Amino acid sequence: MSTTSRPSLTMTAIGLGNHNPRSTLTRGSMSPLESANTRATVAMAPTESRTIGAATTEVQIMQHQLPRHSRSDRRLAVALAPDSERAAAFRVLRHHLLELGKPQAIIVSSPQRGDGKTTTAINLACALSECNRAKVLLVETNLRRPQLSTVFEFVPPRCFADQLIIHRKDPLSAWTLVDIPDLCLHVGAVNPKFERGQLLDGPAFSIAMERLRLAGYDHIVVDAPAVLGSADVNLMADAADTVILALRARRSTARDLRAAMDQIGERKIGGTVLVED
Amino acid sequence: MLRREVNEQRERVGSLAASVFRAQIDASQKLAEQGGRLSVVDPAFKPVQPSGPGKTIFLLAGMMLFLTLGLCLALGLAMIDDRIYHRLDLDNLGIGVLAVIPPAAPFKGLKPVKKEQRK
DSSP: OOSSSOOOOEEEEEEOTTOOGGGGOOTTOSOHHHHHHTOOOOOOOOOOOOEETTEEOEEEEEEOOOOOSTTSOTTOHHHHOTTSHHHHHHHHHHHHHHHTTOOSEEEEEOSSTTSSHHHHHHHHHHHHHHSTTOOEEEEEOOSSSOOHHHHHTOOOSSOHHHHHHHHHHOTTSOEEEEEEGGGTEEEEOOOTTSOTTOOOOHHHHHHHHHHHHHTTOSEEEEEOOOSTTOSHHHHHHTTSSEEEEEEETTTOBHHHHHHHHHHHOGGGEEEEEEEOO | OHHHHHHHHHHHHHHHHHHHHHHHHHHHHHHHHTTTTOOOSSOOOOOSSOOSSOHHHHHHHHHHHHHHHHHHHHHHHHHHOOBOOSHHHHHHHTOOEEEEEOOOOOOOOOOOOOHHHHO
16 A cells, blocks of 8 residues: 555444443554555444433544654654653643542643744653553644544544534534544544634533543543633633643743733633643 | 106116126136136045954954854843743653653654565
């Protein structure tokens, strides 16, 4: 196979409630060639859906093997270089975050774009999934510049933004997410072809968070857009437990940080992460 | 009658003035052609040493001036620069820092798969 085409995905419908992603890990099952070419696709065994009270949150999972080649996105620090100092710093971030009271829904944003939101969100999610067999979901709400599908090198089976709109009308319909077994991580990504003019629907995001919390995830990490220049993070903040602000060293300014904190409200901000280049 | 005489006299004076002017021009041209009657009063001479403070002083003064200007510019820019460089900057702002993420090490990539393994 050519290494330029995107890996395919295999779809299996599951309910997430009793499902621990680690229980169906396929790590090490791929041959070196498959690993190098990132072509392996493994079907996940179906499990039963979980009912909490009267609410059932069904999640359809499509598995995707994390590509590991020389052109892999360097933002995947915890996944590609787990022994590095950078990966260790993200584990320190996880440790300090869990000290805040084990927040379930965590929004990762920044004052301006390009400050390291996606890097922080991805690696925080990876670090959280390493700890205590936690079930972690990484979703993207940056509709203007979606990145997750590019970083993980897959085409989302269903755009997460579209799913937000659908679930506002029908909250009980199933979610379609991508499972990355290597990282024990579920991902809800926005399709890069999503119409960029659309704005984030705040109530739809609140409904989504409510439903996904019921799905049994220990942590839901949200890769959000930048704070300044839009009110997207304000719309999302009420549905989340905490907001983390990523700052790019030698680029982010104190003025922007203050403005972002004033816009969101200091009560919601769990802390900042300084990302050095 | 008198007015006519006055006008005639005026024309005559004007023609005489023009004649005098032409004569002066002709005389100056002839003097120039003959080399004139100019003489060198104070001959020019080549200086034996440079005059003024000298290159070294100008060089030092210039260096000092631009060094001072550069320092002032750097100080001014540093004073208005509110970018965040280190954790200390956030600590000074009284903002909690959860973690500082160091730069990524250069990614060497994965080892190339040998052809034998492919088979």
